[in-house]
Amino acid sequence: MADTKCVLIIDDSLPLGVIANTAAVLAASLGRLYPEMIGEDLRDHQGQVHEGITTLALPILKGTPALLKTLRAQLRESEPALLVVDLISATRTTRSYAEYAAVLAQGPDAAIQYQGLGLLGERTAVTRLTGNLGLLR
Template sequence: MSAIRCVVIINPELPLGIIANTAAVLAMSLGKLRPALVGRDLPDAQGGLRTGITTVPIPVLRGSASQLRELRAAARAFSTELTLVELTSATLRTRSYQEYAAELAATAEADIDYQGLALCGPAKRVRQLTGSLGLLR
C-alpha cells in the first residue's frame, strides 16, 4: 500500500463532457503541485521515449455538491499534510483564466459551488476523508 494517496472527486450530476474536463483540469493542477507523482519518461521496445505518467493510481470518486463543500472544509483543516485542488462552477460561465479569476475574486466563499476536488497526501488521511465516497461510474 502506498504511503501517498491521490483521489479526484467530481459531482456526478454534471454533464459527461464537464466531468471529463473537470478530471483533466484537476489532475493537471495536481501534477503541477506534486511533480514527483509523475514518473520519468520510459523507453519502448524500439528505444523511443514515452512521456512519464502518474506513478500512483488516481481513482475518480463521486461527491454531491454538498459533499464537495463539506470535504473541502474538512481537507482545509489538514492543509499542512494535504494538497487540495478545487475547480469551481465559475469555469462554466467564464471564457478565460482572467474572467475566472475575476469571478472568484467577486464571489463569497459561501456562494462558491464546486465541480470537483483533488486530494493528495498521506493515504490514511485521504482515506479518512474520502472512504465513504463511491467510484464515479
C-alpha cells in the same frame, strides 16, 4: 510523501464532458504541485521514448455539490499537510483565467459551487476523508 494517495472527487450529476474536463484540470494541477507523481520517461521495445505518466492511481470518486462544499471546508484544516485543488462551476461561464479569478475574489462563499476536488497526501489521511465515497462509474 512515502505512502501517498491521490483521489479526485467530482460532482456526478455533471454532464460527462464536464466530468472529464474537471478530472483533467484537477490532475494537471496536482501534477504541477507534486511533480514527483510523474514517473521517468520510458523506452519501448523499439527504443522509442514515451513520456512519464503518473505513478499514482487516480481514482475518481463521486460526490454531490453539497458533499463537495462540506468536504472543501473540512479540508482547509488539513492544508498544507494535504495538497488540495478545487474547481468551481465558474469555469463553465468565464472566458479567461482573469474572469475566473474575479469570480473567486467576489464571492460570496454561498455562491461558489464546486465541480470537483483533488486531494493528495498521506494515504491514511486521504482514506479517512474519502473512504466512504463510491467510484464514479
